[in-house]
Amino acid sequence: MPHNNHYNHQLKPLAKALRKESTKAEVRLWCEVLSKGKTGYTFLRQRPVGKYIADFMCKELKLIIEVDGYSHNFKAKEDEERDMVLNELGYSVLRFHDEEVLKNLPNVQRVIEAFIEDQQK
Template identity: 55%
Template sequence: MSEGFSNNNYNKNLKEYARKLRNNSTLAEAILWDEVLKQKQLKGYSFLRQRPIGNYIVDFFCKELKMIIELDGTIHLFQKNKDRNREDSLKKMGYKIIRFHNEEILKNIRNVQISLELHIDELEKA
């Protein structure tokens, strides 16, 4: 699936759609971005929002760690198989995927930040 893509499987054909998603972020995405991820706030790593990777657009992506952060809203309760296939495909491309429910972001952003820091510590050891 990753044939024909470069730059961490960047898919330029999804660029405009990704831009629309960035401009219409959910509340949970905006909070995670503003309070944890933007401007290298999380352990000095740079994250991108709504990054086209392969045939998907991921919520947040760190190139250095090959780490994807996905936020799940209510819709994900009804598309578990689709999410599983997407995650399997991204893992085959070499990415580590971390998922949070929107409620986790909205209710306890500090626990989410700590969890991400622990995931990064593990990736740095590998």
């Protein structure tokens, strides 16, 4: 039985390029919180979902984590639309700012862990 997870193969080359160009905040979140099943779940980096590429995605939790850089200060409407589309596909979206990840990673980690705990209830 094929399970789709809304994977968009056409975005695969772009996703691969984005993995190589990860921001400091994305790398830090990945290395210190999300990689190697540290949360108890498998997260994938720069994963095509629908017409978007999620910074981090966990299929099991149907969770997408976005780390927004400075440019997102001017993209509130696009981000809102994107979150709505991803919600319609069945995903929850947690969004953090670069600064939060770099300067307050323990809090970002707490938010992610709280989300995971809620899902396990």
